Amino acid sequence: MVSLKQSLKSFLQKLDNKSRSIYFLTQGCCSIEVDNLCSSNYDLQRLGYTIDIDDPREATVLIVSGWINPAFAEKIKEVYSQISGDKAVIAVGACSISKSPYVDENGLKLTDVLPVDIYVPGCPPRPEAIIEAIRLLEKTKENRETSKIIYGAIRELG
Amino acid sequence: MSIVKRVEANDSWYMPAIFKGLGITFKNMVLNLVGKREMITLNYPEEKYEYSPRFKGSHILTVKKDGSIRCTACMLCATYCPAECITIKAAESEDPTVEKFPISYEIDTLRCVYCGFCEEACPVDAVRMGPEWQMPGINGANFVYDIKQLARRPQLKGGIVSVVDEEERHKAGI
Ligand code: SF4
Ligand code: SF4
Numbered sequence: 003m004v005s006l007k008q009s010l011k012s013f014l015q016k017l018d019n020k021s022r023s024i025y026f027l028t029q030g031c032c033s034i035e036v037d038n039l040c041s042s043n044y045d046l047q048r049l050g051y052t053i054d055i056d057d058p059r060e061a062t063v064l065i066v067s068g069w070i071n072p073a074f075a076e077k078i079k080e081v082y083s084q085i086s087g088d089k090a091v092i093a094v095g096a097c098s099i100s101k102s103p104y105v106d107e108n109g110l111k112l113t114d115v116l117p118v119d120i121y122v123p124g125c126p127p128r129p130e131a132i133i134e135a136i137r138l139l140e141k142t143k144e145n146r147e148t149s150k151i152i153y154g155a156i157r158e159l160g
Numbered sequence: 161m162s163i164v165k166r167v168e169a170n171d172s173w174y175m176p177a178i179f180k181g182l183g184i185t186f187k188n189m190v191l192n193l194v195g196k197r198e199m200i201t202l203n204y205p206e207e208k209y210e211y212s213p214r215f216k217g218s219h220i221l222t223v224k225k226d227g228s229i230r231c232t233a234c235m236l237c238a239t240y241c242p243a244e245c246i247t248i249k250a251a252e253s254e255d256p257t258v259e260k261f262p263i264s265y266e267i268d269t270l271r272c273v274y275c276g277f278c279e280e281a282c283p284v285d286a287v288r289m290g291p292e293w294q295m296p297g298i299n300g301a302n303f304v305y306d307i308k309q310l311a312r313r314p315q316l317k318g319g320i321v322s323v324v325d326e327e328e329r330h331k332a333g334i
Contacts (some may be wrong), residue, residue: 045201096243099270103243122296123303126272133204134294142298 010158014152023052024136025061027081030068032095032126044129051136058084063139065132068093069102070110080113092135093118096125161229206332216276216289222322223313229311230284230322233262237278246273267310269294270303285322 024046028036039046039053045051055061058081066078084090093099093112099121101109112118119142120135202209211217222230233250251263262311273292278287292315297303311319 042201048201048203059240087259096273098297100268103245103271103273105222118299121270121301121303122299123269123272123294125275126297128293130204131293131296138296138298144274 003008005006007159012155014159022050022063023055023061024063024065025055025058025081025085026053026065027078028065028067028094029074030095030097030126032067032097034067035126035129036094036132038129039132044133045138046133049133053055059086062087063087063090063092063136065092065094066098066116067126069097070112070115071108072110074140075110076116079113082116090119090139091116091123092120092132092134092139094122094127096123103144128149171206171314184268209292213291215291216274217292218269218290218294219272219278219305219310220288220290220316220320221265221307222286222288223311223319225321229261229265229286229307231262231265232258233260234283236281236283236327237287240277240281242275242277243271243273245269262307263282265307265310267305268303269305272334288320 026033026036038044046144052060058064062085070075070078074085082091091112096103097109098112101111103125120139122131122135124131179284185278200232224230231248233248234246238244238246238248245268247266247268249261249264250260253259253261274289276289279289
């Protein structure tokens with residue numbers, strides 16, 4: 003009976019893991035820090051996130067960084083429309099959050115393009131701050147409609 | 161002119177090089193398994209990096225010995241800031257020895273690039289870059305930090321007292 007409970011729990015956790023795949027759409031100096039999460043120093047996969055995906059259709063979380071010009075904004079919109087399920091957007095760095103602090107012309111904020119969930123201020127922020135942002139997203143996600151059932155079931159199983 | 165590179169004995173015999181490379185891989189694997197070496201992976205929420213004292217993190221407004229704000233509202237930092245994220249409102253002080261003081265000092269951390277220019281520009285050591293990195297927040301959280309947050313947040317344990325004393329400062333002529 004215990005083994006059935008365990009296997010059910012692991013299945014539900016796997017189902018939950020699908021909602022933990024992250025797609026990076028990064029440019030600028032922040033992309034160095036965001037890509038650092040894939041390296042052996044910070045290794046995000048050890049926390050149960052999928053990061054080595056090429057297709058935004060498999061992802062549910064989008065990380066955007068770097069200076070946003072109108073051409074890049076089009077690309078962001080295209081990628082955002084392909085992301086499935088409970089979408090969440092993380093804005094990394096001063097450029098994507100509030101235009102570029104250095105350049106005035108032609109820049110866009112990410113909030114002009116998409117609804118943003120988490121802000122990570124810094125220029126560029128530490129990789130730990132980006133991990134902290136993803137964990138913060140986890141806390142807010144528990145209250146959402148679709149993941150409420152899965153989280154509730156996992157908690158029931160103990 | 162054409163350059164012909166003569167094939168050396170080492171180049172034609174590639175097998176020793178392959179075994180040399182595999183040997184390095186095998187040596188690293190064994191060292192990691194036995195645990196002779198520190199792993200470079202940081203287990204983040206449990207372990208944390210020790211940053212150097214020069215690390216440019218969240219701002220700190222220093223205080224005088226009596227607990228009031230060190231800043232004299234000279235606006236040098238706000239003028240020098242490349243991101244234009246510091247907003248200062250000066251007010252007249254009741255104390256006759258103090259010329260003016262900031263009644264509100266706000267830093268928009270979403271715009272700040274943590275360059276440290278404000279720290280460099282300040283003539284009285286009133287603003288410093290602290291040791292902790294900026295925390296992320298959800299959309300709608302407060303990112304515009306005021307004096308209460310900058311000078312008296314709980315991590316500072318009652319505020320950082322500036323080393324530049326009033327008398328020493330007058331003697332040195334700053
Ligand atoms: S660190 Fe740089 S950008 Fe931030 S407030 Fe100071 S001068 Fe401005
Ligand atoms: S923090 Fe320093 S430079 Fe900025 S207004 Fe105060 S005294 Fe002047």
